[in-house]
Amino acid sequence: xHSEIEKVLISEEEIQEKCxxxxxxxxxxxxxxxxxxxxxxxxxxxxxxDLLKRVEIxxxxxxxxxxxxxxxxxxxxxVKIVKDLDTKVEGRDILIIEDIIxxxxxxxxxxxxxxxxxxxxxxxxxxxxxxxxxxAYIKADTIGFEIPDEFVVGYGLDYQEKYRxxxxxxxxxxxxxxx
Ligand code: PRP
Ligand code: MN
Ligand code: MG
Numbered sequence: 511x512h513s514e515i516e517k518v519l520i521s522e523e524e525i526q527e528k529c530x531x532x533x534x535x536x537x538x539x540x541x542x543x544x545x546x547x548x549x550x551x552x553x554x555x556x557x558x559x560d561l562l563k564r565v566e567i568x569x570x571x572x573x574x575x576x577x578x579x580x581x582x583x584x585x586x587x588x589v590k591i592v593k594d595l596d597t598k599v600e601g602r603d604i605l606i607i608e609d610i611i612x613x614x615x616x617x618x619x620x621x622x623x624x625x626x627x628x629x630x631x632x633x634x635x636x637x638x639x640x641x642x643x644x645x646a647y648i649k650a651d652t653i654g655f656e657i658p659d660e661f662v663v664g665y666g667l668d669y670q671e672k673y674r675x676x677x678x679x680x681x682x683x684x685x686x687x688x689x
Pocket of ligand 3: 553668
């Protein structure tokens with residue numbers, strides 16, 4: 511599988527170092543609170559696991575799965591809930607955890623949803639930010655790495671459901687997706 515990767519964009523070591531840094535930041539930010547960490551399935555799971563190990567306060571974890579239809583012929587995005595939270599959002603400090611913000615549609619939908627559900631606060635932490643892809647106005651509060659406009663896989667990010675289990679972020683060889 512590694513032979514299908516053209517280049518490693520962010521190494522395993524760099525990711526782990528960043529998780530430590532971001533974890534320390536969140537420990538400070540949520541001191542004396544009990545946030546609800548919401549992982550966005552499936553991409554966010556490796557990052558969520560590594561990041562939250564570095565957060566030294568009590569927190570609660572839950573997951574949400576949404577599907578978005580964008581790109582292709584659609585100009586405006588449409589997001590649907592596939593799996594909702596088990597936890598009540600009202601009055602909670604919500605920390606949304608994402609692997610990547612691309613168009614921003616997934617995240618802007620979730621932020622609006624949690625506002626509607628009367629969260630006390632909503633913050634977003636993302637490992638990757640690809641500003642070139644943005645169509646919805648949304649900004650993460652904490653960003654690991656800003657990346658160029660390239661198709662990346664690994665560490666949660668898939669191409670046709672593969673590569674999520676790579677320990678690094680890489681760029682696929684164009685021949686893999688017929689480019
Ligand atoms: C990917 C990624 C983000 C979202 C970002 O998830 O994990 O959740 O897209 O794109 P956006 O900013 O354009 O909305 P995807 O919907 O592919 O599901 P997955 O996490 O299960 O792969
Ligand atoms: Mn995702
Ligand atoms: Mg995906």
